[in-house]
Amino acid sequence: MDKWRMTFDLHTHTCLVRNGKVITHAVSTMEEVVLSAREKGLKKIGISNHGPGHVTYGLPLESVADLKKERDRLQTLYGDIEILIGVEANIINRSGLLDVRPEELAQFDYILAGYHYGIFGEQPVGAAVLHGRNWIWETTGRRMRNPGLRSDNTQRMVEAIMKNRPLAVTHPGDKAPTDIEAVARACEETGTWMEINNFHKDLTVENLKLAAKFDVKFVIGSDAHKPERVGCFEEGLKRLLEAGVDPERVVNLERM
Ligand SMILES: [Zn+2]
Numbered sequence: 652m653d654k655w656r657m658t659f660d661l662h663t664h665t666c667l668v669r670n671g672k673v674i675t676h677a678v679s680t681m682e683e684v685v686l687s688a689r690e691k692g693l694k695k696i697g698i699s700n701h702g703p704g705h706v707t708y709g710l711p712l713e714s715v716a717d718l719k720k721e722r723d724r725l726q727t728l729y730g731d732i733e734i735l736i737g738v739e740a741n742i743i744n745r746s747g748l749l750d751v752r753p754e755e756l757a758q759f760d761y762i763l764a765g766y767h768y769g770i771f772g773e774q775p776v777g778a779a780v781l782h783g784r785n786w787i788w789e790t791t792g793r794r795m796r797n798p799g800l801r802s803d804n805t806q807r808m809v810e811a812i813m814k815n816r817p818l819a820v821t822h823p824g825d826k827a828p829t830d831i832e833a834v835a836r837a838c839e840e841t842g843t844w845m846e847i848n849n850f851h852k853d854l855t856v857e858n859l860k861l862a863a864k865f866d867v868k869f870v871i872g873s874d875a876h877k878p879e880r881v882g883c884f885e886e887g888l889k890r891l892l893e894a895g896v897d898p899e900r901v902v903n904l905e906r907m
């Protein structure tokens with residue numbers, strides 16, 4: 652059987668301290684992430700903290716300059732790996748706008764977009780109700796059928812993809828019932844990669860099979876919150892193979 656290795660990882664979180672306060676939820680420093688990525692033989696590493704709208708661990712846009720300064724320092728020290736500063740922006744609004752506004756997107760080297768609880772956006776009350784219903788769906792084993800909820804989540808994700816054209820949509824289907832075929836269609840149209848998250852269970856095997864019917868590319872993201880998890884892709888690859896999808900369709904896998 653072929654063996655595969657990961658060539659880059661664009662989904663990692665770091666610990667940020669601003670004005671003496673810890674503002675993100677990961678434990679790794681950027682340097683630890685970079686060192687771990689080099690150890691794993693990656694050619695490129697991306698730091699993608701949560702978008703600014705997340706109430707508990709959103710990245711204040713004022714700290715992007717600090718991140719870039721640290722990136723530049725590390726890039727001088729470690730010339731054998733490319734270091735990028737991205738963001739995992741939050742999908743929440745019916746309008747399709749992320750919590751990083753269109754005019755702010757260019758500050759980042761790349762944009763990931765995903766759905767999370769903890770973001771309230773343009774209609775806070777509606778968002779709180781949506782999260783609550785999704786949370787019940789997720790915590791009761793994803794069995795509940797709720798077509799209205801599913802279409803509401805799907806519409807938000809599709810709008811966000813069409814309007815913002817992120818590089819990738821993170822863990823689609825996680826935390827909320829979602830029509831993966833509709834999301835895959837939007838990804839096909841915009842060239843957006845669909846993430847197979849190595850930490851969360853989405854894309855699931857079942858949803859990978861549905862997404863693979865469309866002309867889309869996949870990317871595996873470690874979603875590492877600790878240095879040792881950077882560059883981990885084995886769980887994602889396992890699901891991909893189980894779904895019968897060709898690993899050649901994953902942009903960051905290479906045959907060994
Ligand atoms: Zn996420």
Ligand SMILES: [Zn+2]
Pocket residue numbers: 662664739874
């Ligand atoms: Zn993440």
